[in-house]
Amino acid sequence: MIINERESEFVIIEQHNHAVLSGDLFSYLQEEFFTGKEQKQDILFATQYHDCAWIGLDAAPLWDDKKNSPYSFINLPSPLKLPHYRYGIDWIEQRNKYAALLCSRHYSSFFSNSKSEDEIKYLQYEKTRQKRLCLELGIAIEDSNIHLEILKFLDNLSIYICINEPGVPKSDEFPWYQNGFEGTELFSVEKSDRIVAYWLNEGYIGLTPFPFTRAFEVTMPTKIVGKCDIKEKGIIEAYKDVPAVFRTFKIGPMGSTSIL
Structure with a gap:
């Protein structure tokens, strides 16, 4: 889950919904930025389903007593995550082997410097x-490098959209992306500039340089769960009872806040 805490409520987005958003973003990406266009559907599948491992986890949110909030994708303990990660990539592999390769490499990168025995074993399994x-x-394996960077960028841009409060000033953004998206230099003409995103207002995100074919809109299902409801019912029932709301955002180049 992607969690954004407010004073009296939590804004919650399920991981698979964020991944579907990543796939929506891919459909607008300029094809000139990557080779192997015959693998476009494989890359799309990887992007759309890279977080399918979280479908079961997010169905019943878990509570973090230490932080007094629901567990998010950032702090859910590895012993809970790792079996689902393996299952998710197994599921993808049964349907698309190239997508499974991309997702396995993507997940492996999370643990490249880990000293945890469980995470090291997971990494060894995925390397095999x-x-x-x-x-x-x-x-x-190097033949998939560019497509892996595409998956990483779209994953990160989708998280950026989901984890920040709409309209937030750059200085108050979630810190991972304040200096742009790592590895996105390949999307610039000179292959030297990272893509940087800015919330220009509550409904528009501007990117520079702009890697998509045109400006477009995306919609994200979101649940806003009151802290009082959680205290009364518990996190699982409170989450289940609240209806989803659909938030729409526009994404375009810097210097414009409209979509033609």
Whole structure:
């Protein structure tokens, strides 16, 4: 879950819904930025389903007593996450091997510097999977590098949209993305500039440089759960009882806040 805490409520977005948003973003990406256009549907599948591991986890939110909030994707303990991560990539592999390779590499990058025994074992398992998939696909792992960077960028842009309060000043944004999106230099003409996002107002996000074919709108299902309801009912019932609201945002180049 992606969690944004307010004074009297939590704004909650399920991980799979965020991944679907990543897939929506991919459909507008300029194709000139990546090779292997014949694999476009594979990349789209990876982008849309990279967080399918969270579908079961998010169905019944867990409460973090230490932080007095629901667990998010950031702080849910690894022993709870890792079996779902493996299952999710297994599910993807059954349907699309190239997408599974991208998602396995993406998830592996989360633990590249880990000293946790569980996370190291997970990483070793996924490295073995990646070698096998490359053999089955007849490719070198480096052949997927550009497509992996696309997945990472769209994942991060979607998180940026979900985790920030709409209209937030740059200085108050979630810190991961205040200096732009790592690895996005390949989307600039000179291959030297990171993509940076700005909330220009509550409904418009401006990007520079702009890697999409045109400005567009996206919609995100969101639940806003009151802290009083959680105290009364518990997090699972409070989350289940509140209806989703649909928030729409416009994404375009800097210097404009309208979509033609």
